[in-house]
Amino acid sequence: MHLVPAERAGRRIIDGNRVCQAIEAIGEPEAVRAWADRFSLLADPGRLALLLALHRAGPLAVSDLAVATGMNDPAVSQALRLLRTAEVVVGEKQGRIVRYRVTDSVVLELLRQVT
Incomplete structure (x- = not known):
């Protein structure tokens, strides 16, 4: 659970490995915003x-x-x-x-x- 931000560490977690994989898959918030902006252009x-x-x-x-x-x-x-x-x-x-x-x-x- 090394990727879970401190402000979320106290929440209930079922599968810590998958949570870390999901956090890694999401990536940096700036990159997510860039993709969302691109998709909004196409929407x-x-x-x-x-x-x-x-x-x-x-x-x-x-x-x-x-x-x-x-x-x-x-x-x-x-x-x-x-x-x-x-x-x-x-x-x-x-x-x-x-x-x-x-x-x-x-x-x-x-x-x-x-x-």
Whole structure:
């Protein structure tokens, strides 16, 4: 029971070995928060649709993403802004057109599992 934090040590424990394995599996709170944040980005159907489109079709512009997903341009732009801030996608300017692509390797792997 060496992994049980002191503030939880007085609680009833049935299987100390498994409790330690569970604590080890959970890992650091910061890592859990990072995963939760990633999953929250994917939990929105609009953002997930955008990410799936970008993953499968490659770099796309806002207007093309709007047509592909059935969203309007402002909603696509807003979702992409959030995904850019989270460093999940990047926009690459080609003349007057900005095309977006997924760059987060973990999100890419999750998208591969979905498709």
